[in-house]
Amino acid sequence: MFETMSVEIEQLLAKLTGVNDKMAEYTSTPGVTSLNAALMHTLQRHRDILQDYTHEFHKTKANFLAIREREDLLGSVRKDIETYKSGSGVNNRRTELFLKEHEHLRNSDRLMDDTISIAMATKENMTSQRGLLKSIQSRVNTLANRFPAINNLVQRLNLRKRRDSLILGGVIGVCTILLLLYALH
Numbered sequence: 001m002f003e004t005m006s007v008e009i010e011q012l013l014a015k016l017t018g019v020n021d022k023m024a025e026y027t028s029t030p031g032v033t034s035l036n037a038a039l040m041h042t043l044q045r046h047r048d049i050l051q052d053y054t055h056e057f058h059k060t061k062a063n064f065l066a067i068r069e070r071e072d073l074l075g076s077v078r079k080d081i082e083t084y085k086s087g088s089g090v091n092n093r094r095t096e097l098f099l100k101e102h103e104h105l106r107n108s109d110r111l112m113d114d115t116i117s118i119a120m121a122t123k124e125n126m127t128s129q130r131g132l133l134k135s136i137q138s139r140v141n142t143l144a145n146r147f148p149a150i151n152n153l154v155q156r157l158n159l160r161k162r163r164d165s166l167i168l169g170g171v172i173g174v175c176t177i178l179l180l181l182y183a184l185h
Helices: 002-027 036-087 089-146 148-184
Strands: none
Touching: 002 036, 089 148
């Protein structure tokens, strides 16, 4: 269908070229010299229109042929892929299972890396808090030594601090053990 339409358009462009040539012959006849400027303008306008039509036709034809060639190429590639898939059913299924398993392993590895980075950030944050609390404690101890009533309050705070440290150490230990168990599986 494209070829027949293309041939028909080329024939029409050839006819239009013939009409333009006849117009050029008419303007060069000796009796039409008085209207020559207006006719020459009209003739030039018709030549420009013909040139535009010809250019657009060739451009559209080239685009269509490129698209058709691309579709033919992609169609043959698709057909080759389908042939490969249908010809290697068992191997393809096995490969597909291996790829899924590989993807699961990559996701698990990524999750482990994320968990470890969160744990390390938490550790760094807690270390900085520890340093801050130690500096506060040294200031409070200095004040407690100056004032005996504050010393009693500081001793109570130290007892609570030790209890909180034991609880926090237990939580960190359990989290570490769980992390290691998860990493082994």
